[in-house]
Amino acid sequence: MKKRLLVLLVAVAMIAVPLAACGGGGGDSSSAEKQLVVQVGPNPETLDPALNSAVDGANTILHLFEGLLVVDENSQLAPGQAESWETSDDGLTWTFHLRDGLKWSDGSDLTANDFVYSWKRIADPELAAPYLDTVLNPIKGYNPDGTNPDDLAITAPDDKTVVVELNAPCTYFGSLAAFATMMPVQQATIEANGDAWATSPDTYVSNGPFYMTEWEQGSHITVSKNPNYWNADAIKLDSIKFMLIEDPNAAYSAYQNGEVDFIKDVPTEEIPSLEGNDEFHVDPIIGTYYLNLNCNLDQFKDAKVRKALSLAIDRNYVANTIMQGTYTPAGNFIGPGWVDPAGGEFMDKANGGKPYIDNDNFEANLAEAKKLMEEAGYPNGEGFPEIVYSTNDSGYHKAVAEYLQQAWGELGLSVKVDIVEWASFTPMRRNGEYETARNGWVGDYDDPSNMIELLYSTNGNNDGKYNNPEFDAQIDISRSTLDLNERSAALHKAEDILMEDAGCIPVAYYNDFYLQSSKISGMWHSPYGYWYFMYADITE
Amino acid sequence: MAKYLLKRVLLALVTIWAVATITFVLMNMVPGGPFLSEKAISPAATAALEAKYGLDKPFSERYITYLKDACHGDFGLSLKQRGRTVTSIITTKFPVSARVGGVAVLVSLLLGVPLGVVAAYKRGTAVDSTLSVLATLGIAVPSFVICTVLMYFFGVKLGWLPTLGLTTPKHYIMPVFALAAYPTSYITRLMRSSMLDVLGQDYMRTARAKGLSQKVSLFKHALRNAILPVITYLGPMIAYTLVGSFIVEKIFTIPGLGGEFIKAINGRDYTMIMGTTIFLAVFMVIMLLIVDIIYTIVDPRIKLK
Numbered sequence: 001m002k003k004r005l006l007v008l009l010v011a012v013a014m015i016a017v018p019l020a021a022c023g024g025g026g027g028d029s030s031s032a033e034k035q036l037v038v039q040v041g042p043n044p045e046t047l048d049p050a051l052n053s054a055v056d057g058a059n060t061i062l063h064l065f066e067g068l069l070v071v072d073e074n075s076q077l078a079p080g081q082a083e084s085w086e087t088s089d090d091g092l093t094w095t096f097h098l099r100d101g102l103k104w105s106d107g108s109d110l111t112a113n114d115f116v117y118s119w120k121r122i123a124d125p126e127l128a129a130p131y132l133d134t135v136l137n138p139i140k141g142y143n144p145d146g147t148n149p150d151d152l153a154i155t156a157p158d159d160k161t162v163v164v165e166l167n168a169p170c171t172y173f174g175s176l177a178a179f180a181t182m183m184p185v186q187q188a189t190i191e192a193n194g195d196a197w198a199t200s201p202d203t204y205v206s207n208g209p210f211y212m213t214e215w216e217q218g219s220h221i222t223v224s225k226n227p228n229y230w231n232a233d234a235i236k237l238d239s240i241k242f243m244l245i246e247d248p249n250a251a252y253s254a255y256q257n258g259e260v261d262f263i264k265d266v267p268t269e270e271i272p273s274l275e276g277n278d279e280f281h282v283d284p285i286i287g288t289y290y291l292n293l294n295c296n297l298d299q300f301k302d303a304k305v306r307k308a309l310s311l312a313i314d315r316n317y318v319a320n321t322i323m324q325g326t327y328t329p330a331g332n333f334i335g336p337g338w339v340d341p342a343g344g345e346f347m348d349k350a351n352g353g354k355p356y357i358d359n360d361n362f363e364a365n366l367a368e369a370k371k372l373m374e375e376a377g378y379p380n381g382e383g384f385p386e387i388v389y390s391t392n393d394s395g396y397h398k399a400v401a402e403y404l405q406q407a408w409g410e411l412g413l414s415v416k417v418d419i420v421e422w423a424s425f426t427p428m429r430r431n432g433e434y435e436t437a438r439n440g441w442v443g444d445y446d447d448p449s450n451m452i453e454l455l456y457s458t459n460g461n462n463d464g465k466y467n468n469p470e471f472d473a474q475i476d477i478s479r480s481t482l483d484l485n486e487r488s489a490a491l492h493k494a495e496d497i498l499m500e501d502a503g504c505i506p507v508a509y510y511n512d513f514y515l516q517s518s519k520i521s522g523m524w525h526s527p528y529g530y531w532y533f534m535y536a537d538i539t540e
Numbered sequence: 541m542a543k544y545l546l547k548r549v550l551l552a553l554v555t556i557w558a559v560a561t562i563t564f565v566l567m568n569m570v571p572g573g574p575f576l577s578e579k580a581i582s583p584a585a586t587a588a589l590e591a592k593y594g595l596d597k598p599f600s601e602r603y604i605t606y607l608k609d610a611c612h613g614d615f616g617l618s619l620k621q622r623g624r625t626v627t628s629i630i631t632t633k634f635p636v637s638a639r640v641g642g643v644a645v646l647v648s649l650l651l652g653v654p655l656g657v658v659a660a661y662k663r664g665t666a667v668d669s670t671l672s673v674l675a676t677l678g679i680a681v682p683s684f685v686i687c688t689v690l691m692y693f694f695g696v697k698l699g700w701l702p703t704l705g706l707t708t709p710k711h712y713i714m715p716v717f718a719l720a721a722y723p724t725s726y727i728t729r730l731m732r733s734s735m736l737d738v739l740g741q742d743y744m745r746t747a748r749a750k751g752l753s754q755k756v757s758l759f760k761h762a763l764r765n766a767i768l769p770v771i772t773y774l775g776p777m778i779a780y781t782l783v784g785s786f787i788v789e790k791i792f793t794i795p796g797l798g799g800e801f802i803k804a805i806n807g808r809d810y811t812m813i814m815g816t817t818i819f820l821a822v823f824m825v826i827m828l829l830i831v832d833i834i835y836t837i838v839d840p841r842i843k844l845k
Contacts, residue, residue: 043795125588128592130577132584133582133585145584146588195622196624198623217632217795218633246790246793247790253691253692253696423808427572
């Protein structure tokens with residue numbers, strides 16, 4: 001009997017050990033502290049600025065770090081860690097002058113050399129930063145086949161000056177200097193802790209308005225006011241708690257309960273009930289939802305067919321009804337918010353100020369589409385092979401796919417929808433192993449090249465395999481010219497060619513839609529898809 | 541007993557090796573990879589990443605390296621969560637899942653066993669049919685429905701219970717209910733039918749004839765025999781409940797391990813897929829072993845050889 005008891009005890013202990021190991025759990029601290037509680041996304045995969053490639057990660061990073069420049073409430077570049085900056089006459093040298101007495105959150109001094117270190121670090125092959133090309137491409141010494149960090153023309157003539165030499169004039173380099181990837185990181189903590197430096201508040205040193213005080217995996221990240229920040233006096237919040245909620249319904253419940261003051265992920269099925277609600281906001285971001293037709297396939301080689309498929313889509317219906325007004329109908333590829341190199345909004349000067357596709361005249365578009373199909377040799381769609389439309393299943397993608405079956409059905413075409421799991425969808429599209437597919441792009445910075453170059457024949461994101469030497473020639477001009485007007489003209493001409501060719505089919509422009517409690521004041525949203533809470537205040 | 545244990549441990553190692561190998565092969569057959577995103581990463585960056593994590597090596601070499609490291613307890617770095625090891629992710633997240641899951645296991649045992657006994661004892665009465673309807677509901681209704689309904693009424697409409705996280709005992713109520721619904725119902729039904737079986741046995745009649753009270757005969761003699769199927773079920777049930785549920789954790793924003801299983805697969809985080817699968821396999825094997833040991837205690841007729 002004794003032996004049996006012992007065995008029983010051992011057995012119970014084996015079950016109980018994992019349970020016993022997990023007592024505790026902290027309580028909520030809700031004193032007089034002024035804390036803003038927000039949801040901008042799930043648990044970030046990384047908060048190392050150089051490694052991050054996610055929008056929600058970047059949004060958190062922007063509160064923890066500050067670059068040389070920042071984006072202000074009017075979406076304009078403003079001084080950040082740099083007090084002033086200037087460009088040489090040839091546009092090839094950018095000089096940034098740092099503020100006096102800059103410090104890291106641990107109290108140590110921050111100098112121009114920290115920027116040199118941080119920017120060169122992005123090129124380190126050991127680090128394998130995903131945004132390497134986007135941010136370093138304009139800098140002299142960059143090599144697309146692998147850059148030696150020491151070759152990059154980034155220097156610090158003294159502790160307060162950062163000088164960058166470029167390959168070609170890059171009007172948007174200022175935007176890059178405010179981009180999350182380009183934040184300064186502290187060499188000391190990285191060398192002491194390796195990749196793990198960015199995983200724990202103890203080793204996470206930053207230089208922004210806030211510093212990390214807590215990161216409970218999958219639950220929340222708390223950032224507290226950084227007393228060492230140069231503009232700390234202007235910061236009214238004591239802390240911001242980023243709730244790492246993954247499920248939009250959970251986020252919505254928490255918002256309704258008052259557990260969260262702001263949510264980015266609003267469940268789409270709630271949108272009809274939110275119309276007219278002052279706390280529900282829809283703000284544009286620079287990005288376009290578009291379709292790819294695989295131009296390697298014979299049936300899509302004829303521009304007439306591609307154009308017909310484009311014109312047969314009632315974009316007003318798609319954006320306003322299917323997507324419940326959370327998207328805006330697109331008449332161009334480059335939508336609102338992109339900046340023309342020659343000044344002003346790019347879209348205002350495209351196609352003589354008119355949209356390429358007149359969405360208010362759908363009947364005429366459809367008639368034109370039918371005519372084009374006839375000219376291409378497929379009257380009423382006769383003889384055209386069945387179209388397979390591939391998409392992943394999230395957001396409105398499936399509803400759009402079903403609409404396309406009907407819309408292209410009007411041309412006498414039959415469409416089969418192929419739902420593909422996300423991780424398989426991306427490589428399939430990139431390798432051109434599809435017929436037609438959904439696609440989308442949100443700008444990293446507001447220069448139109450960031451978007452239009454997606455269609456350049458050798459671009460890694462040219463999923464439609466569009467290849468028109470005339471288009472490529474215009475892009476080449478835009479890349480090499482020193483004259484901003486010429487650059488602007490070339491980019492516009494490229495879009496003209498693209499739209500005439502229907503090299504891809506723009507459908508709608510992206511918006512961010514979110515819920516924000518009326519007690520929050522002083523925050524703003526930028527067209528890059530970020531929210532700026534640092535100067536916010538809460539009024540009860 | 542010692543010989544038996546040794547045999548079982550050896551067998552367990554073979555099982556775990558098989559699970560690891562099958563997972564490794566299947567995982568590598570699925571299209572896609574860990575370093576894909578909507579925006580194409582340059583070939584140079586992709587190559588650097590693959591070299592960093594050894595994904596540029598041939599399949600067989602990666603497999604052997606993996607097994608070697610795993611034998612030393614090194615499950616590598618997560619490919620998606622930079623700077624974190626698979627072991628650190630599992631050890632920080634498993635306790636969270638185990639806390640909610642542990643409570644759910646206790647609740648389902650403490651409710652399921654007595655309810656099953658009562659249902660069997662009151663066979664054919666209104667109590668029995670009510671319990672039977674409830675148990676069927678608990679088994680048939682999927683957990684995401686339970687979660688959503690609970691969340692809607694108690695979290696949002698009435699505002700009685702918090703909907704996020706696991707900070708206070710109140711936070712446990714909804715997730716535990718959602719997690720325990722199925723096992724409680726299952727145990728109730730299991731207990732009822734096996735109890736009915738036992739109640740019809742000769743020795744039960746003998747016990748009553750000897751003058752033992754209803755209570756003693758039911759809870760001492762019958763329960764001990766009737767509980768065997770529940771113990772069988774308990775092994776895998778505890779393993780699955782403690783490692784966490786993707787759905788419940790997602791809906792109530794519980795930072796547990798359940799979500800990691802699915803996220804690892806969706807993100808093709810190879811090292812995490814291997815880590816979580818092996819962890820579950822080891823846990824499962826241990827639970828089954830414990831179940832076997834408990835058998836011998838509850839039913840001395842069973843001998844481990």
